[in-house]
Amino acid sequence: MSAPLAMPPPPAADARPQRQIWSVGGGKGGIGKSLLTASLGWQLAQLGKRVVLVDADLGGANLHTCLGLQNPKRTLGDFIQRRVAQIEDVLVETGQPGLRLVSGASDFLSAANINYAQKVRVLNRLRALDVDVVLIDLGAGTSYNIIDFFLISNLGLLTVVPEPTSVENGYRFIKSALYRKLRIATREGPARQLIDDALSQREGKGFKNPVELLNAVREIDPPAVDLMKKAMASFQPRFILNQVRAESDVAVGHHLVTACVRHLGIRASYAGFVHYDDAVWQAVRHRRLFVVEAPRSRASEEVRRLACGLLRGESLQLPW
Amino acid sequence: MGPLLGSHYEILGLEPTATFEQVERAYRYHIGVYSDSALATYSLLDPGERQIARAQVQEAYDVLKDPLRRRTYDVSIGLAPAPVPVSVTHDAAPPPRGVALEGPVTGAALRGFRERSGVSLKDIAERSKVGLRYLQYIEEDRHNDLPARVYLRGFLLEYARALGLEPARTADAYLATLPKR
16 A cells, blocks of 8 residues: 655755754653653764754753753743853853753743744744754643644654554644644635634534534635645654554554544654653663663664654555 | 545555455554554544544455455446446346356466456466466466366366456357467
């Protein structure tokens, strides 16, 4: 079957050709997103890339702990609040060559409510960093800040675990992100009104899925449909399936892609999966990354495979 | 109309040139996607919709796995030209079942038809119980390696049947291309 092959992401406007911004989201907390992001960053650095990890989970920052670092003295909050001038001033060494961190440690909830101008400033400075990959750990949930970071990234990675609640949150995240993208793509007018309806509706009311929304817009504002279709075509979230236990779990990633394509009209793809592995929680207890402490464990091998696949712009295909 | 849209091929996520094995695997995959225990479709479709989706997958599979039904389906959706109409003979023989090939029925012609139908030689071997080796010889027009006529005709009938071709006509047409012994 030809599950859609992921298209190479469009480069950021002012970027050098190689520099990428990747974001890792996950609608639900406690699914191992931070650990996965830290490990992925470490693995990319192992592969020779210059990486900056960014902990954008303000109020819930964990990356420094995953990396076994003490609370860094300078954090993203310092940059946002202009206590330092440059984002380079808050970069922290991690002990792994090629891997640095912008920590969110000790930034409390107040810092989580950054306004639009602050958000743009952070994004611009991240884009200007002279590195290969900026890897952003977004918080859990679907707030606009989280979604906007997800949308401006070259790669939007969505972490899911094979549980119904996680899948449900994943869909919620994807739909919210898409509706927000559609809203940004359309001008003021009747189409926008319908999109706002879709965004503000509770589950089960209004439009069941983006395809229904598109059909409704076609009735009242046909030119907007083209803009929306273009926005949908360039929205290509990638699933990472974490904490896989049963072998049948692996197929869930493919199922999610099929469901997104067929029923949401979204060109999702399946970046990879990582098994639940005792090596992971054991390393966590020692405040070390499992990719460092147990590099030949199954989870470590799978993170390495994931990193290589992402660098090549590949995703998992159905095997026929 | 169910939750799944498009042709049988699209429902199974296949190209029209899909092989029998691909049809099998796609079927099993999609039945899994819409099963009641599937995580991915649990919150997107309600149980009734999932049941209809599974029925749609089943129907697509039932058609595409059967070469004759698939051939008829391909014609009906404009994927393949309609078979050449057969003229009725005066002795009121029953109308032949299956498609008749145009032009000389050489091994190459048979192979072309088989490949366009998306059927592998292995499938034919399994279905017809004719040895793979002989099927290859037939398609490669290796006249010197073919068995005696009496056996060959039997193989050709089986081959034709497996592909949804009119058996007797095809077999005799192929035999007509062989050098006289």
